Amino acid sequence: MAERALQAALSGDGTSFAALVAPSYLERAGGEMPDADRETLGDVLSSRFSQSWSFRGVKAPVFEVQEEGDKAVVHVWGEFEGAGGEPLEITRPQALRIPLIKEEGRWYLDLLDL
Numbered sequence: 001m002a003e004r005a006l007q008a009a010l011s012g013d014g015t016s017f018a019a020l021v022a023p024s025y026l027e028r029a030g031g032e033m034p035d036a037d038r039e040t041l042g043d044v045l046s047s048r049f050s051q052s053w054s055f056r057g058v059k060a061p062v063f064e065v066q067e068e069g070d071k072a073v074v075h076v077w078g079e080f081e082g083a084g085g086e087p088l089e090i091t092r093p094q095a096l097r098i099p100l101i102k103e104e105g106r107w108y109l110d111l112l113d114l
Contacts, residue, residue: 001107002074002098006058009050014042021045022101022108029111045111053096055088057081064095070102071110 001020008017018026018038026041033041060079065072075095082088090096099113 001100001109002063002076003058003061005049005098005109006061006076006096008042009046010057012043012046014039014044014046016042017046017049018042020109022103022110022112024103025108025111049109049111049114054083055080055090056083056085059087062092071113072100072102072107074098074100 005017005020007013008020015038018041021029021042029041029045030036033044036044058078058080061076062078064075066075075092075097077090077092077095080088080090099110100107101110101113102108
């Protein structure tokens, strides 16, 4: 899930990104942007999700999951491609934090917990 979210955000695929977002959050965001189609909504949400990233690609990520009930956090670190194409190492203390929530028996991105 976290790897798919990273790839969708990096590729600019708003439709795929929106499919990974918790339905309850999508409903709320859609209410705030009633004229937006799913792709546009996904693009906006993806932009917010990735706004602080200093990389443009993932090369050799390490994932660590901490799960508690219907919530989880995935920490991601490892080898990335920097904004200018240079190698970029993100260490464990600097790891990306990707929050997840389980809705309807399935894991989704929890954008309320960014």
